[in-house]
Each structure stands twice: as C-alpha cells, then as structure tokens.
Amino acid sequence: MTDEAADNKKKTNGPTIRWDDSKMRSVYANVCNVSSTREEVTLLFGTNQAWRSGQKEVAIELTDRVIVSPFAAKRLSLLLNGVVAEYEKRFGALDEAEKK
Numbered sequence: 001m002t003d004e005a006a007d008n009k010k011k012t013n014g015p016t017i018r019w020d021d022s023k024m025r026s027v028y029a030n031v032c033n034v035s036s037t038r039e040e041v042t043l044l045f046g047t048n049q050a051w052r053s054g055q056k057e058v059a060i061e062l063t064d065r066v067i068v069s070p071f072a073a074k075r076l077s078l079l080l081n082g083v084v085a086e087y088e089k090r091f092g093a094l095d096e097a098e099k100k
Contacts, residue, residue, distance in 0.1 A: 031060050041073035042066070 029045035036042065046062040068076065088094060 027063055029063065036070070036073070039069070040067050041070055043068070 027045070029047060031046045031048050033044045034041065035044075043066045044062055045064040045066070046060045049059040049061055084094070
C-alpha cells in the first residue's frame with residue numbers, strides 16, 4: 001500500500017474500497033446534458049454528429065444515461081471541479097466558449 005493510500009484509509013476510518021472493473025466499458029462522449037428532480041440527477045452522454053458548421057439542426061446520438069442521487073451528484077461535482085482545477089494548473093486555463 002502506498003503512503004497516500006494509507007493516509008486516505010486513516011482519514012476515512014471506513015471500509016477499504018475494492019474497485020471491480022470486470023463489467024466496466026469505455027465510451028466516448030463529446031456532449032453531456034444534465035437534468036434533475038428532487039430525488040435524482042440524470043446525466044445524458046452522447047456524440048455530436050455534425051460535420052459541417054452552420055447547420056440548422058445538429059444530431060446528437062445519445063449513448064448513455066447515468067442517474068445518481070443528489071448527494072452523489074454533489075460528490076461528482078466536487079471531484080470534477082478538482083480534476084479540472086488540476087488540469088488547468090498543469091496545462092493552462094480552459095476557455096468554455098472555445099469548444100462549444
């Protein structure tokens with residue numbers, strides 16, 4: 001166990017987590033949409049099928065839907081903010097308008 005893993009275990013005082021990736025699949029998405037109700041947050045992932053700029057209609061092929069509780073959504077938000085902050089620290093700020 002690495003020092004970091006040991007430190008994390010000490011901090012949580014909870015059970016050790018074993019990540020089982022035997023049924024995991026990888027997908028690519030360049031589009032994400034989010035909606036919510038009081039009980040759940042739904043994330044839709046897909047791929048923009050537009051090849052030409054200036055099209056009147058853009059087809060988004062939705063491939064995956066992930067539904068989480070609001071609590072899991074909050075944890076995901078914190079994790080993503082941390083990953084993006086680390087990315088920007090290493091590679092420079094991301095301009096949101098640049099890749100729409």
